Amino acid sequence: MQPVVIAPSILSADLARLGEDCAAIIAAGVDWLHFDVMDNHFVPNLTFGPDVCKALRQYGITAPIDVHLMLNPMNNMIAPFAAAGATSISFHPEVTDNVDATIDLIRANNCKVGVVFNPDVPLDLLPSLRGKIDMVLLMSVNPGFGGQKFMPHVLDKARAARKMIDEWGTQTRLQIDGGVNMDNASDIAKAGVDTFVAGFLFRQARDAYSKVIQEFRSNIEAPL
Ligand code: DX5
Ligand code: ZN
Numbered sequence: 001m002q003p004v005v006i007a008p009s010i011l012s013a014d015l016a017r018l019g020e021d022c023a024a025i026i027a028a029g030v031d032w033l034h035f036d037v038m039d040n041h042f043v044p045n046l047t048f049g050p051d052v053c054k055a056l057r058q059y060g061i062t063a064p065i066d067v068h069l070m071l072n073p074m075n076n077m078i079a080p081f082a083a084a085g086a087t088s089i090s091f092h093p094e095v096t097d098n099v100d101a102t103i104d105l106i107r108a109n110n111c112k113v114g115v116v117f118n119p120d121v122p123l124d125l126l127p128s129l130r131g132k133i134d135m136v137l138l139m140s141v142n143p144g145f146g147g148q149k150f151m152p153h154v155l156d157k158a159r160a161a162r163k164m165i166d167e168w169g170t171q172t173r174l175q176i177d178g179g180v181n182m183d184n185a186s187d188i189a190k191a192g193v194d195t196f197v198a199g200f201l202f203r204q205a206r207d208a209y210s211k212v213i214q215e216f217r218s219n220i221e222a223p224l
Contacts, residue, residue: 001166001192002194003194004189004194004217005031005175005196006032006198006213006216006217006220007031007032007033007066007175007196008033008034008201009034009177009198009199010035010048011047012146012147012199012203013025013202014206018052018055019059021206022056022059025209026061028209028210029209029213029214029217030063030213031063032064033056033063033065033066034066034068034177035065035066035086036048036068037068037069037070037081038070039071041071041072042070042074043070043144045144045145050080050086054083054084056085064087065085065086065088066087066090066114066197067087067089068090068114068137069081069092070092070143070144071095072095074091074096074102075101075102078102078105078109079105079109082110082111083109087111087112088135089106089109089112089114090113090114090116090137090175091115091116092118093115093116093125099115099129100132113132113134114136114173115136116138116143116177117138117139118139118143119153119178123160126161126164127164130170131168131170134171135173136161136165136175137175138176138177139178140154140176140177140178141179143178146199148178150180150181151178151179154176155187155188158174158176158188158193159191162191165192174192174193174195175193176188180196180199181198182200182219185216185220186219186223189222196216196220201213
């Protein structure tokens with residue numbers, strides 16, 4: 001199991017003051033920023049492109065930027081996001097006709113690779129990804145919007161993915177995305193997740209970030 005990572009989703013940030021809000025939440029103790037890219041086609045919402053990622057880097061954000069692509073088509077946006085300063089790029093395999101080629105393309109662009117499983121997509125592809133990816137991302141809501149309710153059946157998938165990653169013996173991260181909150185953090189951690197996307201952190205008052213992040217981290221780490 002990898003050290004715990006907390007990655008607030010900028011979807012819930014103060015978008016008119018994005019750089020300032022990201023700097024504040026990083027200073028308050030999170031590890032990465034999670035950057036949700038939506039195209040109003042693969043998912044019914046529209047968000048940010050590579051220029052926003054680049055703007056965060058130019059503003060001075062040095063923390064890892066974890067890009068979650070919810071796009072179709074998608075491969076043509078990998079190089080622009082890498083050039084804009086993405087650290088990792090996660091993709092939904094249903095969007096590519098060649099999963100290995102997309103993985104190779106992300107690697108060729110010097111980014112870490114994540115593969116995403118929607119809530120109702122079984123883990124059938126996972127065994128074939130051994131040794132090829134840095135992160136497995138389990139969606140615990142249907143992608144598209146922040147602030148949705150956590151789907152508890154995904155905890156079974158988390159346990160299954162944890163078991164497989166442990167059998168691999170690799171440093172692959174297990175990430176969860178959607179509806180994570182203070183109350184379910186401990187159950188999610190017990191299921192073997194080490195990387196937590198969390199929109200709710202950005203929905204706190206800015207002067208409460210530090211306290212809420214500390215409490216969230218202790219809920220995650222308590223059962224470990
Ligand atoms: C959902 C996105 C998530 C979302 C999470 O489509 O992929 O990253 O922002 O937000 P919360 O934590 O509010 O569910
Ligand atoms: Zn996401």
